[in-house]
Amino acid sequence: DVKVTQSSRYLVKRTGEKVFLECVQDMDHENMFWYRQDPGLGLRLIYFSYDVKMKEKGDIPEGYSVSREKKERFSLILESASTNQTSMYLCASALDGLYEQYFGPGTRLTVT
Amino acid sequence: EDKVVQSPLSLVVHEGDTVTLNCSYEVTNFRSLLWYKQEKKAPTFLFMLTSSGIEKKSGRLSSILDKKELFSILNITATQTGDSAIYLCAVERRTSYDKVIFGPGTSLSVIP
Numbered sequence: 001d002v003k004v005t006q007s008s009r010y011l012v013k014r015t016g017e018k019v020f021l022e023c024v025q026d027m028d029h030e031n032m033f034w035y036r037q038d039p040g041l042g043l044r045l046i047y048f049s050y051d052v053k054m055k056e057k058g059d060i061p062e063g064y065s066v067s068r069e070k071k072e073r074f075s076l077i078l079e080s081a082s083t084n085q086t087s088m089y090l091c092a093s094a095l096d097g098l099y100e101q102y103f104g105p106g107t108r109l110t111v112t
Numbered sequence: 113e114d115k116v117v118q119s120p121l122s123l124v125v126h127e128g129d130t131v132t133l134n135c136s137y138e139v140t141n142f143r144s145l146l147w148y149k150q151e152k153k154a155p156t157f158l159f160m161l162t163s164s165g166i167e168k169k170s171g172r173l174s175s176i177l178d179k180k181e182l183f184s185i186l187n188i189t190a191t192q193t194g195d196s197a198i199y200l201c202a203v204e205r206r207t208s209y210d211k212v213i214f215g216p217g218t219s220l221s222v223i224p
Contacts, residue, residue, distance in 0.1 A: 035214075040121070042200060043155075043214035058211065090155075101212075103155050 003027070004104035006091050012110045019078040021107050023091030031094040032074035033058075033101065034066065036087040043090065049074055081111045114139045116215035118201050124221045129191050133218045135201030136183040143206040145177055145184050150198040150217070158186075158199075191222045 007022035025032065033048040035058075045058030047066040055066050063085060067075040074093075078085055088108050092101040116137045125131055135145070144162045148155035159168045161177035161184060168175050172191075177184045188195055201215040 040216050042116070042118075042216040043202070045211060048211075059213075101157070 004091060004093055004102050006089075006104040006107050008107050009105060010108050010110075012112065013078075013081050014112055015082060017078075017081050017111075019081050019109065019111075021076040021078075021089055021091075021109070023074045023076070023093075023104055024072055025074075025093040025102070026072065027093060027095070027102065028071065029093040029095050029102075030071075032068065033092040033094075034064075034074065034076045035090045035092065036060070036085075037090055037106075038087050046076065081109075083111050085109065086111045114203075114205070114213055116201055116203050116213050118199075118215040118218050120218060121216060122219040122221075124223060125191055127192060127222055127224050129222075130187065130189045131191060131220065133186040133188075133199050133201075133220070134183065135186070135215055137201075137203045137213075137215075138182065139203045139205055139213060141206040142179070143204040146202040146204060146212070147175055147184070147186050148200040148202065150200055151196075155200055188220075191220075193222050193224060196220055196222045 004025045013019050031050050034046045035043045037043050044060050046064050049055045049068040052071050065077045088106050090106045091104040094101045119134045144160050147158040159175045164179040172189045175186045198217040198219050200217045202212045204212050
């Protein structure tokens with residue numbers, strides 16, 4: 001059974017803290033993605049990775065960085081969290097192409 | 113600027129009703145249109161549409177794409193309370209590393 005897991009379901013951080021969101025997939029997928037979801041804005045792509053150590057900016061990369069040291073793990077990093085980064089963060093993976101993405105359960109991050 | 117628009121943004125119906133959800137898009141290098149259902153946290157894939165006029169069906173759900181008028185509809189017949197969810201429309205672009213743009217979603221509530 002396909003599985004994408006995220007390290008935390010709920011996270012509360014203070015402004016200025018460094019935040020790590022971890023995503024792990026067990027399907028040997030090449031492509032992995034980080035999205036944020038905000039009411040009225042839908043899902044927006046932050047970064048994606050098509051191979052180990054490879055990454056590409058999505059539509060809203062500002063304030064974020066990513067790391068993919070191993071195929072199964074894709075980390076999203078907020079170098080200095082700000083209140084406008086309070087959101088639901090969703091990780092996804094896909095074997096190839098983008099249409100059959102498998103999503104993780106999401107991490108609801110609150111920055112105070 | 114590429115965009116995906118969904119309407120209505122929210123909808124409340126009674127069990128047994130039929131609903132039609134709309135998705136229109138303005139996207140360069142269109143590759144496919146995708147529908148997802150999001151319950152609780154993570155979206156799950158419903159349909160991928162690439163050709164105009166060909167209806168895709170899965171049980172009580174069906175969807176069709178009009179590439180000339182740049183829209184798609186998702187129909188749900190004989191709605192049940194379990195259909196309550198956010199329905200996301202997304203468009204995949206044919207770029208060097210295909211990117212997906214999501215609409216804001218339609219929140220459907222089915223009441224007994």
